[in-house]
Amino acid sequence: MVNPHTILKSHKLRITDCRLDIIQEFLDRQVALAHSDLEEKLKSNFDRVTIYRTLNTFLEQDIIHKVLDDSGATKYALCSHEDEHDHDHEHVHFKCEVCGDTSCLEDISLPGVKLPKGYKKREMSLLVTGICPKCS
Amino acid sequence: MVNPHTILKSHKLRITDCRLDIIQEFLDRQVALAHSDLEEKLKSNFDRVTIYRTLNTFLEQDIIHKVLDDSGATKYALCSHEDEHDHDHEHVHFKCEVCGDTSCLEDISLPGVKLPKGYKKREMSLLVTGICPKCS
């Protein structure tokens, strides 16, 4: 069961309103969010700096991960919670050119990529841009 | 033949020292460069703003492309020059966790990815992180 309180608990983080609200926002929106998205929604409740710090805390705890974005803005999305220790190291994201939303495609498996000799792979992330079902 | 002068010519851009030097730097380094990398190397010769504007000009002309990076910094790399009109829309980049360098793996082909129903793909880019031959 995924709820903000549980997530914080399982990572041994203190339960605070800001943290709960930010996780809730990720759960509600289901797309990658930038700091600015969160700020817009929560600025009346929390300081901009607190949001930055919360995001960094969540990053360290692998509660969220960075989502690559061609726009230069740093975006974040919740990590899939199933694999607690063995974080999933393959991210496939889709960014719609029309609505601008980026979402994780969890169920897509990344085909193996053969690297040139000498390269050691640790993590892969694929960003596909195009048009999402809602916008086509 | 790839040289700075030729590249500018073929894109009908004016030949200026700043543009020549920046292209040369990309050719010399063979890794993705951020504005700060170029600034560090060229600040005695050119203004910070000029470097920003040159990078944007090159982007528009498809002389360089953005390289996705998990560090948040915007990095750029030369486009492969073979396909003039039909720009390559599949980028595979490798970022070494040790030296931090990101390079294009031109010869790797990106395996096809099957998207869920309704998604239309236009462009794909893959970032692999790990350890490069130099650092292992």
Place this chain on the structure above:
DNA sequence: GTACGTGCAAACAATTTGCATAGAG
């Protein structure tokens, strides 16, 4: 000579840091 590139100043945006206080456990 004309149009575009550059330098400089300044505005603007994104992110980080220091410190005092408030709040979680």
Place this chain on the structure above:
DNA sequence: CTCTATGCAAATTGTTTGCACGTAC
């Protein structure tokens, strides 16, 4: 009560814009 999270101010860094001048062509 103790330790950490938050708010506020300010510093730092990344990026864009306006304008006057210089230069490629």
